[in-house]
Amino acid sequence: MNDFIIGLTVIVSTILIYWGSVTFYKKCRHIYTAPIILSTVVTIVVLLIFQIPYETYMIGGQWIDHLLGPAVVGLAYPLYQYRDMLKKMLLPVVTGTFIGAVVGITSGLFLSKWAGFSELIINSIVPKSVTTPVAMAIADTSGGAMPLAAVFVMIAGIGGVLIHPFVWRYFRLNHYIGRGVGMGSASHAIGTATSMERDDLEGSISTIAMVLSAVFVSIIAPGLTVLLL
Amino acid sequence: MNKAVTIIVQLIGLYFLYWVGTAIQKVLHLFIPGSVIGLVLLFALLSLKLVSEQWVQKGAGFMITHLPFFFIPATVGIISYAYIFKGKGILLIGIGMFSTALVMGLSGAVAQKMTRRMERFYE
Known part of the structure; x- marks a missing residue:
């Protein structure tokens, strides 16, 4: 019974914190105030102030965690919506995204291995370019840490949005296909949201790249990791 | 209220596909997460017109709009x-x-x- 009340309190407070963050973001649109960042920071501050252990928080948090799987399944819907565009631009989008998946896995793996980090960290950094629920699932099956994987996903997402003007200039990305594939492959949902704000076409390509990237990375990451580690 | 019921029913459907994906992963000993298998499965069902777009539209739309909430x-x-x-x-x-x-x-x-x-x- 006690667990039930704790769980319910956690779920209700998480909904309230999330709702508050979304409302704030609508008024103050900045990448640092994105709902996921704001909600996470507020929740951590609350846990620290009231000295609530993470395990206690997770009595309710695990119920929200359970819904991550169906949320990923739901990503099939936007992919289906943009199927006509996907058909037309299949080869460039698929090839670009596949190369992005390979580059992301190998560069993350080699750089962190070089710097001498543990396998737990390496396995958590490998799936960083895909959307959080998928990255966490990959990290979980390959011996990484799910929360750590989520943090690297945030670094790839926010980092990508911050540096994309320089990357675009350096690689001369000026076509919406190149830009969309780059944003979706490297910075998943956070990059896609940024693309969507600028241009519908670029945003749709980014959505496709983000979903394809999730599929590619989850298929090739385990094999490449075993091979290269 | 009607919209909420639709979303919940569709979420149960998505959950079912997730469950099928996880079962496939376990049976075939795949490294691909069950959720991604479920995604591919749903895309195939939609493409083959075995599942109507309207059956998942509201549920999937709701989850994607509030995606950040689920990974807090x-x-x-x-x-x-x-x-x-x-x-x-x-x-x-x-x-x-x-x-x-x-x-x-x-x-x-x-x-x-x-x-x-x-x-x-x-x-």
């Missing part, structure tokens, strides 16, 4: 891993950013080059 507990978990970013760990942020720049630049450049070639071909 996971990102809050950083509380247990904050120590990793102390000292040398700060390097990991640089590694993450550099690797992200490479992914963005190379994937975009390849896609753009191929598109340009195709456009020239069709002209």
